[in-house]
Amino acid sequence: MSGAEITPDQIPELSRMFRFQWEKAQDSYVLLYPEGMVKLNGPAGEVLALVDGQRTVTDIIQSLQAKFPDAEGIEQDILEFLGDAREQRWISL
């Protein structure tokens, strides 16, 4: 499963083990799980904010390209992050 290529039409979904939310006190997005919390960096938070079980990988990439038009090569970054997130079992695809 891990390492498998991510394709544009896949639909990522947050694992039911995790809750994703903006955490004011951390000034960041976080993932909450039983008795723990992962503080997400800016880009990771931006991607996971778009993971809703409906958007495809392509939708997510296009949304972020529109939101950050000056960022170059973010498509590859997004795919890499989705791969990492799947390996961590934060999301399934």
Added chain:
Amino acid sequence: MSNAGSACNGQPSLNAVPTHGQPLWLLAELTYKCPLQCPYCANPTNFASKTDELTTAEWVDVFTQARELGAAQLGFSGGEPLVRQDLAELISEARQLGYYTNLITSGVGLNEHKIADFREAGLDHIQVSFQAADPEVNNLLAGSKKAFAQKLKMAREVKAQGYPMVLNFVTHRHNIDQIDRIIELCVELEADYVELATCQYYGWAYENRNNLLPTRAQLERAERITNEYRDRLAAAGNPIKIIFVTPDYYEERPKGCMNGWGQVFLTVTPDGTALPCHSARMLPVEFPNVKEQSIEQIWNRSNGFNHFRGYEWMKEPCVSCDEKEKDFGGCRCQAFMLTGDANNADPVCSKSLHHDLIVQAREEAELPTHQEPIFRNERNSRVFAKS
């Protein structure tokens, strides 16, 4: 974008200003009442003399204030939190405030309707504790004949209703040799996380230490078997996570207790006393009460919470020790219980002048148990309250 997240339940920055972190973890001990009688309970031995409980409104106020200070995880604990009739309401209020809500329960007093009601109220996760993997040992330790069957049924129901589930087994000399059966039971029940938490010797467990502490050989065997299961389960693609907590009595350096005093954890006891850890009530330190002070005052400015922050309070060998920023001198409660002085080094540390007390306990563990356990119940607690 690798390293996208950092574990946030870990180390606070010691040099940051202010000199302590946020109370990320709020443990709400709703009540000391409990239908079970586990001889390793972490509650104070004199709980029978402390019968006051905060009202629903007082708890909601605590949750609101702590959330403002950054608390994100909220544990409903006790005693047995199910005893509180307002639990669903407390869950609902906490969830609306944005907490990740954890119910830490024995499962006794739970049923499928309550599990559904709590889900509706927004409960995120349920942790069910077991005493052992077979009914005889479990029920003996719990002091209840029906506990095991009830726990199995509730664990299955928790999963059936879609919750993440943690199963917690407190391990000790009477059940640690069944570690393989414990892990197999957890796999069968489809636990997401398993905590094989070796008994920590506070409260009732300290009184019963002689009856509970495993031998080194028992412990090493259990850890080896746990690692074998981990490898096998991972190879089979099973996502179960198994956490094995070693008792610090077999360590040569103390644990960095609570990630440092008043750094991450805030416990509020049934009567509103606020503590930097759930055992701290035993210390000769005056702790604030949420009925008298705001959570902000308690966390940032109270003497109780500032007492062991930083390094000023330390004595030798801690003061000049190059590991003090790692373990903060260990556990204050353990230092106090074993040496009579809470400012001493935790005797678990081999540099401690009192380390022989730990070595003695290890040696005693090699002898056959010669003491009947003292069960955690009202009657026994009243004896402790008088003494």
